Amino acid sequence: xxxxxxxxxRELVVIGGGPAGLAAAIAAAENGVAVDDILILEREPExxxxxxxxxxxGFGLHRFGEELTGPEYAARFSKKVVEMGIPSLLSTxxxxxxxxxxxxxxxxxxxxAHGLIRxxxxxxxxxxxxxxxxxxxxxxxxxxxxxxxTAGAAQKFVNIKGFMPGRRVVILGSGDIGLIMARRMTLExxxxxxxxxxxxYSGGLSRNIQQCLRDFDIPLLLSHTITRIHGKERVTGVxxxxxxxxxxxxxxxxxxxxxxxxxxxxxxxxxxxLTRQAGIPLDPVTGGAVVGENRETEMAGVFxxxxxxxxxxxxxxxxxxxxxxxxxxxxxxxxxxGEEFKLPIHPQGIIRYVVPQxxxxxxxxxxxxxxxxxxxxxxxxxxxxxxxxxxYKGMRPRLLPGEMESVTxxxxxxxxxxxxxxxxxxxxx
Amino acid sequence: xxDVAVIGAGVVGALIARELSRYQLxxxxxxxxxxxxxxxxxxxxxxxxxxxxxxxxxxxxKMNVRGNAMMDQLARELSVPFKRNGSMVLAFGEEDNGxxxxxxxxxxxNGVPGVEIVSGDRxxxxxxxxxxxxxxxxxxxxxxxxxxxxxxxxxxxxxxxxGVRLYTGFEVVSxxxxxxxWTLVSAAGxxxxxxxxxxxAGLFSDRVAVLLGDTEYHLFxxxxxxxxxxxxxxxxxxxxIFQCPSAMGKGILxxxxxxxxxxxxPTSENREDREDTETTADGLATVARLxxxxxxxxxxxxxxxxxxxxxxxxPGHDFVIESSKNQxxxxxxxxxxxxxxxxxxxxxxxxxxxxxxxxxxxxEKADFNPIRRPIPRFREMDIEQRRALxxxxxxxxxxxxxxxxxxxxxxxxxxxQNPPAHDLDGVKRRTRTGxxxxxxxxxxxxxxxIIARELGIPVEQVTKCGGDSRLLVGKTKEGGQxx
Numbered sequence: 001x002x003x004x005x006x007x008x009x010r011e012l013v014v015i016g017g018g019p020a021g022l023a024a025a026i027a028a029a030e031n032g033v034a035v036d037d038i039l040i041l042e043r044e045p046e047x048x049x050x051x052x053x054x055x056x057x058g059f060g061l062h063r064f065g066e067e068l069t070g071p072e073y074a075a076r077f078s079k080k081v082v083e084m085g086i087p088s089l090l091s092t093x094x095x096x097x098x099x100x101x102x103x104x105x106x107x108x109x110x111x112x113a114h115g116l117i118r119x120x121x122x123x124x125x126x127x128x129x130x131x132x133x134x135x136x137x138x139x140x141x142x143x144x145x146x147x148x149x150t151a152g153a154a155q156k157f158v159n160i161k162g163f164m165p166g167r168r169v170v171i172l173g174s175g176d177i178g179l180i181m182a183r184r185m186t187l188e189x190x191x192x193x194x195x196x197x198x199x200x201y202s203g204g205l206s207r208n209i210q211q212c213l214r215d216f217d218i219p220l221l222l223s224h225t226i227t228r229i230h231g232k233e234r235v236t237g238v239x240x241x242x243x244x245x246x247x248x249x250x251x252x253x254x255x256x257x258x259x260x261x262x263x264x265x266x267x268x269x270x271x272x273x274l275t276r277q278a279g280i281p282l283d284p285v286t287g288g289a290v291v292g293e294n295r296e297t298e299m300a301g302v303f304x305x306x307x308x309x310x311x312x313x314x315x316x317x318x319x320x321x322x323x324x325x326x327x328x329x330x331x332x333x334x335x336x337x338g339e340e341f342k343l344p345i346h347p348q349g350i351i352r353y354v355v356p357q358x359x360x361x362x363x364x365x366x367x368x369x370x371x372x373x374x375x376x377x378x379x380x381x382x383x384x385x386x387x388x389x390x391x392y393k394g395m396r397p398r399l400l401p402g403e404m405e406s407v408t409x410x411x412x413x414x415x416x417x418x419x420x421x422x423x424x425x426x427x428x429x
Numbered sequence: 430x431x432d433v434a435v436i437g438a439g440v441v442g443a444l445i446a447r448e449l450s451r452y453q454l455x456x457x458x459x460x461x462x463x464x465x466x467x468x469x470x471x472x473x474x475x476x477x478x479x480x481x482x483x484x485x486x487x488x489x490x491k492m493n494v495r496g497n498a499m500m501d502q503l504a505r506e507l508s509v510p511f512k513r514n515g516s517m518v519l520a521f522g523e524e525d526n527g528x529x530x531x532x533x534x535x536x537x538x539n540g541v542p543g544v545e546i547v548s549g550d551r552x553x554x555x556x557x558x559x560x561x562x563x564x565x566x567x568x569x570x571x572x573x574x575x576x577x578x579x580x581x582x583x584x585x586x587x588x589x590x591x592g593v594r595l596y597t598g599f600e601v602v603s604x605x606x607x608x609x610x611w612t613l614v615s616a617a618g619x620x621x622x623x624x625x626x627x628x629x630a631g632l633f634s635d636r637v638a639v640l641l642g643d644t645e646y647h648l649f650x651x652x653x654x655x656x657x658x659x660x661x662x663x664x665x666x667x668x669x670i671f672q673c674p675s676a677m678g679k680g681i682l683x684x685x686x687x688x689x690x691x692x693x694x695p696t697s698e699n700r701e702d703r704e705d706t707e708t709t710a711d712g713l714a715t716v717a718r719l720x721x722x723x724x725x726x727x728x729x730x731x732x733x734x735x736x737x738x739x740x741x742x743x744p745g746h747d748f749v750i751e752s753s754k755n756q757x758x759x760x761x762x763x764x765x766x767x768x769x770x771x772x773x774x775x776x777x778x779x780x781x782x783x784x785x786x787x788x789x790x791x792x793e794k795a796d797f798n799p800i801r802r803p804i805p806r807f808r809e810m811d812i813e814q815r816r817a818l819x820x821x822x823x824x825x826x827x828x829x830x831x832x833x834x835x836x837x838x839x840x841x842x843x844x845x846q847n848p849p850a851h852d853l854d855g856v857k858r859r860t861r862t863g864x865x866x867x868x869x870x871x872x873x874x875x876x877x878x879i880i881a882r883e884l885g886i887p888v889e890q891v892t893k894c895g896g897d898s899r900l901l902v903g904k905t906k907e908g909g910q911x912x
Contacts, residue, residue, distance in 0.1 A: 134868025
């Protein structure tokens, strides 16, 4: 490994050593970047990211055809990184990211072991992941006692630190981490009173609703939210109200639930403070960078993948996306940007977003478009068009906001397109 | 035996203690909460008012203008960020013009420097994001912003560095004066004897006054709810933007904070309960609606947190700072509503002068040091400063709070430096750990471990804010007791 010093230069710096960063670094090395020219920067003391606290199983079904726990899934990649000799700096926090006059990127990072480091990189992969929406952002009225945690913070306390955040729990939001924590807290001996979900549908995977709530007889109240938190020093209870179709609490529908803990699982927000600082354009809907099919952002040589780009349901897709970014970075380092035309992709109607947001023409390979819907839709055709020409049309029996969808556009289908835009829409049956 | 006991370690009590620490005196602060700045000083608009609101001739007017002028030097000595960003009061139509004129007249009478009325267009030149409906504005360049709990912590810390003692968890429940000495007894039965007593108990000062033998003061709490927005909204305005004041106060303001956030609020509602700091859906909606009237572009999706503060209002709406009419060797300070923060340095100065009039000898201490050594702020340093700091102590290289870029070194200092933090919220107020957009989701587990380690207590005993506010209830799978 090359020496770590206060001032360094590397071909590729990967910011984040979670599933996205690891897969991107491996893919970059496999596509020709010398391992010594790569550096992974990870803020935690271990590689693996948030997967390390996800000790439940269910990871890797798509990718490996078997059910792994989070740490097992992470280990498949972190072991490979170590075996390939890709260097990483742990307990290292990136503070700034800027483009320099010569087009290279300057990164400053800090750690106890190495102090303040200044890095010059030709290419960067952003893989910082996401954070949970907290109580403040949710604006839940009431007191401000101890006992209110995001589901992920509670998961870290229970699974990593070995402490119980509470014994009688109400969960707000039915995101996957909240569902997983409903089961975990139950298995650890706590009583989960109820899960309240503001929307008329769950934000989590169907399999988690079954395996984490129904299997444990934990009630799920759809179209309900917490309208008041009680308790001076520690939470003593919550008031839960039903909401109308505009998500406003319905007076008279209040129910009181005694509890000592409130867990919040109300959505994930890509952590793009560095991206914003660097001046890289973001998609207001995904909260992540605007990218092309190789996950290159609008800043040449900067790529993004995983939950920092858009929030995924399954880590298998994070890995696949990060491989596109890693391979894209390798190709960019070797060849630079081509003279391609970037065709913009626009979601329409109840399709909230599509990633990537552009596709380069002429297309060399098939392009897979990932998207999410804004409401539950039964029996609809997904249609991808260019001008009046339909490039893809396929039926879906059911589309759920909590489950990411995708369509693959053949390179051949893209070959005929020259300009305009791609639109992605649904046609209900 | 103390020379002076100050009851209450809010911004007023802490500044009085610091003022007294200049002299050869034994001084203590008695604070019922777990930390300083836990009442009105913790949650307010964080404004150093220019002084154009107060009735000319009132105690308030005098204290406000004097306190405002003292703030530069005080903030410098205590290393507390203070910014004269200027205040602006908006008029929406002709019906507000009279109010602006009244404020201008008062400002001139009160001696507020540089206050003037400008046109709506000029106001929008100064503040491009204010509403197109603004027809005129009062501008007062001496208005400023300061973090109220940071000022209190710094003042208390500097007082302690100069020999003042702080007793937290000391709720005065009885007081007795005999043979020239006050004996103050806490709820836990502890006693403090002091020759002089200053009642700076804020929202509870009328009740403490009764214990001390003065029954003529009556306070009522006025609740105010606030919304605090992320730093990306902090540049929305540079001035503190007010609407025209009413009988219920100075109206909803929109202001940057010294930490770069945007603060909206407060509502104004008289309530009986002196500890009711709940937020309400209605209150927060009112704040959002009225703030948008001043600055329509405010992005309410960027809300980081909401909170409620309680102001201690008196029926006469003027500050009371006086020698007790009924008891010897006692200074009563009550009714310190807005602009209490702005006035606090002047109130402290005046209170000490009252003590002197009563016979307290003020002999200067040769070794008084007005300069407070602050906790280093890693996030505000340049590369070389950061390198030097990490060289000195590697714990300044370990980021704990990623949103606010707070290091382990800062948290450790907060737990040991005067006045030491005892809990998570205390660490938060001193370092901003957990104050960012993730609401502590990532840093809380680590911060809790550092607190336990530094205080030498089990992790399960770490609290959010003292008392029964334990963050964790036990270990997982604890001896099968859950089975």
